[in-house]
Amino acid sequence: MIIRVRKEDLQIKENEAFRSAARTVNSPFTDKILNALSPRKFSMIVFILFDRTTDPIDHVYHIQLKMALNTENDPLMCKCFPISLARPAFKWFKNLPRGSVDSFRSLCDRFIGQYYGNKCSAKDISSLFTIKQHDDERLQAFLTRFNLTKSMVIECYPSTAVQAFKLAMTRGTPFHTSLVVNTPKIMDELNERADGFVHLEEEEAANARKTSIISTEKKSKVKIR
Template sequence: MALNVENNPLMCKVFPTSLTGPALNWFKNLANGSMESFRNLCDRFVSQYYGNECPTKDILSLFTMKQLEGECFLVFLTRFNLVKSMVIECHPFTAVQAFKLAMTRETLFHTNLMVNTPKTMGELNERADGFVHLEEEEATNTRKTSMVVTEVKTKEKIRQKQTVPQHPTSWKAEKRA
């Protein structure tokens, strides 16, 4: 295609093959013959979708992040990685340092990072997988324990109701006795 950049009709014909979803629908709804040149088509496309560009962030946005109180580790890790992906030219070790500052202290993973700091976010994410599974398993065990405790309490209430002597509850019941 680079060799045919000056071939307006060809460029206009090939352009929609790179589109999908709403962008393709936008292109299909253009009136036939409404574009004078490929440059004109490009300008209209950019003006249509200019607001959809992902904003970039600077390194400061990583250093101002904090794991929220009660936020599970997986959600925090995902949120951090999303912001990290928007930072242009971030040195891997700098991202790891920002992550260590952002996460909740006194957790197993934080201690693990302090003892043996990974050199890249890829290495950090690999290590984090094990801790995510551990957190999920602990949450599952907590739910199971809670269900067992609730079941025991329910059975105890039923047992107590069965052993409590039945007393008449009204004067009508007393007359019948």
């Protein structure tokens, strides 16, 4: 006999399990945040980790950009915030008094107050030419990091920002080749064109994961035989 479980029942059980686990942790969040249901179609987002060396205001802005479709869901914004913290900053979060955070606003106020000393002053154009894309850094993460730095530059000609971005990119990548063949005049055009390459990069990464899983399964079957 086959027992079919409805998606609604599965979602309820998952949320109950989450709330039960949350109560066992000495969380700074109030019960209202911990017990709030998560959206069904929400997929976890990858953030640039805050390691206590960068501007906390920029980091909050980065989270809001990444969570653009969910900024009205205050409990979800709160729950995703700790994921964006590297170990030293996460330790600060973990040591907040239990139940002391009741909104994303209050969490951000505490966070910025703690690391306000890191607040960056205005930058000049030369700061854009010191940025380099890391070997393992995806295009989406690099775009976010570059645009955050550009937003702090007081005076920046559009064509200069585009040239700085080209120099900062890893050579030989599909998007870098596209920029060399046909260079955009402004950053808005560059960002718009980058969207297609970001999706392509994500799809290739997903295919690589699938191939790796299939390869692992085949090796396991061979060993069993």
